[in-house]
Amino acid sequence: xxxxxxxxxxxxxxxxxxxxxxxxxxxxxxQPDKVDSDTINEIFRAAHSIKxxxxxxxxxxxxxxTHVVETLLDEIRGxxxxxxxxxxxxxxxxxxxxxxxxQQHDVGDPYDATDxxxxxxxxxxxxxxxxxxxxxxxxxxxxxxxSHEIQNDSPAPHGWKIYFKPHQDIxxxxxxxLRMFRELESLGPLIVAVDVSALPHISLIDPEACxxxxxxxxxxxxxxxxxxxxxxxxxxxxxxxxxxVVVEDDQVSAPEQLTPYRPAVKGSDLSKVEVxxxxxxxxxxxxxxxxxxxxxxxxxxxxxxxxxxxxxxxPKLLEGIEQLSQNTRELQESVMxxxxxxxxxxxxxxxxxxxxxxxxxxxxIELKLSGEQTELDKTVMEKIGDPLVHLVRNSLDHGIETxxxxxxxxKPETGxxxxxxxxxxxxxxxxxxxxxxxxNKAKILEKAKQNGMVSDTDxxxxxxxxxxxxxPGFSTADQVSDISGRGVGMDVVRRNIIELNGSVEVESxxxxxxVFTIRLPLTLATLEGQLIRVGRQTYILPLISIVxxxxxxxxxxHRVVGGCDLLRLRDEYVPIIQLSSLFNIPSDSKDMEDxxxxxxxxxxxxxxxFIDDLEAQQQxxxxxxxxxxxxxxxxxxxxxxxxxxxxxxLDIAGLIKLAGVQRxxxxxxxxxxxxxx
Numbered sequence: 001x002x003x004x005x006x007x008x009x010x011x012x013x014x015x016x017x018x019x020x021x022x023x024x025x026x027x028x029x030x031q032p033d034k035v036d037s038d039t040i041n042e043i044f045r046a047a048h049s050i051k052x053x054x055x056x057x058x059x060x061x062x063x064x065x066t067h068v069v070e071t072l073l074d075e076i077r078g079x080x081x082x083x084x085x086x087x088x089x090x091x092x093x094x095x096x097x098x099x100x101x102x103q104q105h106d107v108g109d110p111y112d113a114t115d116x117x118x119x120x121x122x123x124x125x126x127x128x129x130x131x132x133x134x135x136x137x138x139x140x141x142x143x144x145x146x147s148h149e150i151q152n153d154s155p156a157p158h159g160w161k162i163y164f165k166p167h168q169d170i171x172x173x174x175x176x177x178l179r180m181f182r183e184l185e186s187l188g189p190l191i192v193a194v195d196v197s198a199l200p201h202i203s204l205i206d207p208e209a210c211x212x213x214x215x216x217x218x219x220x221x222x223x224x225x226x227x228x229x230x231x232x233x234x235x236x237x238x239x240x241x242x243x244x245v246v247v248e249d250d251q252v253s254a255p256e257q258l259t260p261y262r263p264a265v266k267g268s269d270l271s272k273v274e275v276x277x278x279x280x281x282x283x284x285x286x287x288x289x290x291x292x293x294x295x296x297x298x299x300x301x302x303x304x305x306x307x308x309x310x311x312x313x314x315p316k317l318l319e320g321i322e323q324l325s326q327n328t329r330e331l332q333e334s335v336m337x338x339x340x341x342x343x344x345x346x347x348x349x350x351x352x353x354x355x356x357x358x359x360x361x362x363x364x365i366e367l368k369l370s371g372e373q374t375e376l377d378k379t380v381m382e383k384i385g386d387p388l389v390h391l392v393r394n395s396l397d398h399g400i401e402t403x404x405x406x407x408x409x410x411k412p413e414t415g416x417x418x419x420x421x422x423x424x425x426x427x428x429x430x431x432x433x434x435x436x437x438x439x440n441k442a443k444i445l446e447k448a449k450q451n452g453m454v455s456d457t458d459x460x461x462x463x464x465x466x467x468x469x470x471x472p473g474f475s476t477a478d479q480v481s482d483i484s485g486r487g488v489g490m491d492v493v494r495r496n497i498i499e500l501n502g503s504v505e506v507e508s509x510x511x512x513x514x515v516f517t518i519r520l521p522l523t524l525a526t527l528e529g530q531l532i533r534v535g536r537q538t539y540i541l542p543l544i545s546i547v548x549x550x551x552x553x554x555x556x557x558h559r560v561v562g563g564c565d566l567l568r569l570r571d572e573y574v575p576i577i578q579l580s581s582l583f584n585i586p587s588d589s590k591d592m593e594d595x596x597x598x599x600x601x602x603x604x605x606x607x608x609x610f611i612d613d614l615e616a617q618q619q620x621x622x623x624x625x626x627x628x629x630x631x632x633x634x635x636x637x638x639x640x641x642x643x644x645x646x647x648x649x650l651d652i653a654g655l656i657k658l659a660g661v662q663r664x665x666x667x668x669x670x671x672x673x674x675x676x677x
Contacts, residue, residue: 008057009057009105009106010106012053012054012056012057013102013105013106015049015053016049016050016053016054016098016102017099017102019046019047019049019050020046020050020095020098020099020102021348022042022043022046023043023046023047023091023095024092024095024351024352025348025351026039026042026043026046027043027088027091027092027095028092028351028352028355030043030083030088032082032083032084032085032087032088035076035082035083037077040073040076040077040083041077043073043091044070044073044074044077047066047069047070047073048070050062050066050098050102051063051066051067051070051189051191052191052192054066054102055191055192055193055217056192056193056194058193059101059102059105060191060193061101061111061113061116062098062101062102062105063191064120064191065094065097065098065101065116065119065120066098067189067191067219068120068123068124068127069091069094069098069123070189071123071127071189071219072087072123072126072127073091074189075127081126087126090119090122090123090126092352092355093119094119094123097115097116097119100115101116158219158244158245159188159217159218159219159220159221159244159245160217160218160220160222160224160227160242160243160244160245161215161216161217161218161241161242161243161244161245162184162214162215162216162217162218162227162240162241162242162243163213163214163215163216163239163240163241164177164180164213164214164216164231164238164239164240164241165195165213165214165238165239165240166210166213166234166237166238166239167210167237167238168206168209168210168211169208169209169210169237170210170234170237170238171208171209171210175233175234175237177210177212177214180230180231180234181214181216183230184216184218184227184230187218187220187222187226187227188218188219188220188221188222189218189219189220190216190217190218190219191216191217191219192214192215192216193214193215193216194212194213194214195212195213195214195215196211196212198211198212198213199211199212213239217245219245224242224244227242228242278338278339278341278378280338284334284337284338285338287334287337288331288334288335288338291327291330291331291334292331294327294330295324295327295328295331298320298323298324298327299324301320301323302317302320302321302324305317305320332526336377336523336525336526339377339378339379339523339525340375340376340377340378340522340523341375341376341377341378341381342372342373342374342375342376343371343372343373343374343375343376343381343421343428343430344369344372344373345381346381346384346385346388347369347372347419347421349385349389350367350369350388350389350392350419351367351369353389353392353393354367354392354396354417357393357396357397358396361396361397361402362402362403363396363400363401363402363403363415364403364413364414364415365396365400365414365415365416365417366414366415366416366417367416367417367418367419368416368417368418368419369418369419369420370418370419370420370421371420371421371422372421374421374422374423374428375522376421376428376520376522377522377523377524377525379523379524379525380428380500380520380521380522380523380524383496383499383500384430384497384500384502384518384520386496387493387496387497387504387518388419388430388432388518390489390490390492390493391432391493391516392417392419392432394490395417395432395434395436395514395516396417398436398437399415399417399434399436399437399438399513399514400415400417400434400435400436400437401415401436401437409511411435415434415435415436416433416434416435417432417433417434418431418432418433418434419431419432419433420433423522424519427502427519427520427521427522427544428519428520428521428522429517429518429519429520430517430518430520431515431516431517431518432515432516432518433513433514433515433516434513434514435512435513436513436514437510437511437513438508438509438510438511438512438513438514439465439466439469439506439508439510439514440510441462441465441466441510444465444466444468444469445460445465445468447468447474448465448468448471448474451474453468453471453474454468463507466506466507466508467506469490469506470490470491470493470494470504471491472491474490474491497518497520498602498653500520500521500524501520501521501524501527501542501544501636501651502518502519502520502521503518503519503602504516504517504518504519505517521542521544524622525621525622526619526620526621526622527542527543527544527619527620527622527649528542528543528544528617528618528619529541529542529543529617529618529619529620529639529649530542530543530546530598530614530615530617531614531615531616531617531618531641531647532598532609532611532613532614532615533611533612533613533614533615534579534580534583534585534587534611534612535580535585535586535587535588535612536586537583537585538615538641538645538647539579539647539648539649539650540620540639540647540648540649540650541598541600541609541650541652542649542650542652543617545600545601545602545652546598546599546600547599547600547601547606548598548599549596549597549598549599549614550569550596550597550599551596551597552567552592552593552595552596552597552610553593554593555568556568556569557576557592557593558573564576564659564661565578565592567597567599567608569599569606569608572606574599574606574607574608575607575608575659575661576592576597576607576608576609576610577607577608577609577610577655577656577659577661578592578610579609579610579611580610582634582655582658582659583634587612588612588613589610589612592610595610595611595612595613596610596611596612596613596614597609597610597611598611598614600652601652602651602652602653602655602656605656605661607652607655607656607659607661609650609655620639620641620647620649621639621640622636622637622638622639622649623637623638623639623640624637625637625638625648632648633654633657633658634650634651634654634655634657634658635648635649635650635651635654636649636650636651636654637649
């Protein structure tokens, strides 16, 4: 029985993605005029691991491509070749290329090698150039014509391909294939692919026997005799083939007996590639194990109590139930912590983004990251990535001025974009801060009037003007940019964030810059909920959305002529939403003065929800209604209560939309008593 290597592919893909992130981050920190050997070694190690893994799993295109990258890195770290800014850019392109190749293997799509071959040719051109010497001279490389008839004392021009299948008792004779491979690796870069097809079932494996065979490719111009020497002690006890690598036929003589990779999915979209596993710190696993241990002890105690229960044991039973409740809650928190990852996983994409776009737009931009260790639920993190990218691209395109403009304005020629994350009041706050031009209020207002969003007589505050950029289709851009458009797609940004039960706000000062602030729940798996009752139905409001709850009375209630009911809450009027009318369900309270009003905030608006009664507050586990039933407007999910009934979790922004409360009406009623009858 042979081992199916495809079961390890996902681990290889994930480790390769991490290695590429390391390479990219290190390359962006590399200063050509001040080469740091530690950084070069870090990049080299990442490339070497990817090459080795890809060779092992049969992804030879990745291994071959990474090999030339590794070779140039090896010469740079050996100080036989300098690194330039152009070289760094080429390395960054190679990172993109390797990532694309791995993604194609990941989703099982065929790979178009055109770009890879072009980049590989650039590397080979650099590698074929003369090497500078300490005396400023150059080492001439004598071209060697490939030939199948290379003598033992003549090096192969492009290295050697080796097939090595030792007898099963090679280990018993004291020989170790690993030692031979290390010896070969000392001669030059070595690609190793293992053939496990001869492995028997695990129950039949003799631990002292060797069932493996290897295909190796040594990229070194060494005589064949040197390779023969490495296998000198086992040549008579193995099947050994050593042939030169020939350019015209790279596939010659390499016995591809490995289990070929069979893509599981065809035609997948690369943008839909998602990490399906998570790496967890051992401390979190230890906490989880401890919690399970506590739970087992409590369960055992309750079990003993049940065997001989009398009323005298009731206090002990109640104590055990309380202990069980506490253990369950702590276990839940430990499990939730496993899903929490530092936001650096999301932030790590932005140095490259800013680097590339800054160069393309001729802008000098410094990216500052802070709060990278702030933890966020993995699901939320995956979904916030695209909105963040859009906001950063906006800051790059419309926020930061060109170096000439900045110098004219008396600013440093290098602009700054800061990504900041921190926890605040049970939420995570992410800010995108730039010191660019800021929002042009006059231009925004003019565009809004042209589009009919604002009338000529409307008087808007600065915040209300800034908020217009989140309107669908709104844009102040004179020309459509392929990078961004402040206003183009900003409505989608806000909608995506609202779907995460979050909010986004903007503060801006003309000439000084802008701050976009995103507030998100830490997780989408659970929430602290307030149970409310309308008739016989129980709903759940997210506790973080509730501003206050009040008992209404006549003087507080108003009705807009031809419009909705309003609650006068101190200095503002708040639209009232009646759930009984909205969901067409009976209510106990026939008069609005008989019920309660819960003031909630969502989509940057306040509304008052009319209910019969407030019930308990509790943490609830969110079940997706869309996945299990269908999307329901005004409802973000469902949960199962302690009595086994299903309760719907209300979506505040969805309720506002469902009730037809318009933002401009909401703002209109804030103008004063004239609008209330």
